Amino acid sequence: MHPTAPLAAEHISPGLTTATSHSFTSGLSWSAVFAGAAAAAALSFILLILGFGLGLSAISPWTNTGATASTIGISTVVWLALTQIAASGLGGYLAGRLRNRWIDIHVDEVYFRDTAHGLLAWAVATLVTATLLTSAIGSVLSGGAEVGAGALRGVATAATGVAAAGASQTATSRGDAGTNSTGYFVDTLFRTNQAPAEAQATDASSRAEATRIFANALRTGNLDAQDKQYLGSVIARQTGVDQATAETRVSQAYERLDQTVTQATQTAKAAADKARKATAYSALWMFVALLCGAFFASLFATLGGKRRDHPVIVARA
Incomplete structure (x- = not known):
């Protein structure tokens, strides 16, 4: 028998179905999903800490020094989007790359399952991050409203x-x-x-x-x-x-x-209205950033899955 013959079944294209080859493995690999989610949550946490540090270093209490409020706001939005793209992309790629190989599944079904793995990895990572950073996320969303309420209380006082x-x-x-x-x-x-x-x-x-x-x-x-x-x-x-x-x-x-x-x-x-608008814009941009994270997690999961299923020819001496 040819020395590479045992590899034949391993390299069957996922788009082919044979009468004698049936895969009874689950269509969902939770181990790959959790692995990708853990990596995404960790990278997201690290990038958020870095963003806080960069933001605090750009703020100054002195007049005419440091970044302006508009610059800080735009930078925060951009950094939040990049954090979601990077962390979700990494988690999705790992979820697609580490999942079990499906031998007798149509290529369209493989594509759907990879997409689902990336989306689930993003969802788990988002829930974990939201759970661990509840106070930080809550302060961002309620900060503007609290400023507005404080301004009104200040006027009343x-x-x-x-x-x-x-x-x-x-x-x-x-x-x-x-x-x-x-x-x-x-x-x-x-x-x-x-x-x-x-x-x-x-x-x-x-x-x-x-x-x-x-x-x-x-x-x-x-x-x-x-x-x-x-x-x-x-x-x-x-x-x-x-x-x-x-x-x-x-x-x-x-x-x-x-x-x-x-x-x-x-x-x-005027201060309360400004705070209301800032809070609304923050919530909307967070929504957009999370959607970007879901999209890139699904996309990179398909790329990782393709890389996982790509046949590798090992040169024999």
């Missing part, structure tokens, strides 16, 4: 202008004008050029009452005429200015406070 308990029960988020801001504008109401001996001391109750009046005006969106007149009389009595000047001071202080609160609210809304 910065907008708390209630020094007394009664105001805190009736004021809304916009009516809570902000302790520091409201306190400053209330201080401007009671300023006086009189000598300390001539000026009356401004008691805490008057300031608290002025704060509550401003908080209610911010809540309703308008400074009531009676409140304006009353607050003007209190200011006129304690600062020595006439009633008309005191009421003008009240109107000007309220307008400035209203502009400050409105600007802060608009800034918070």
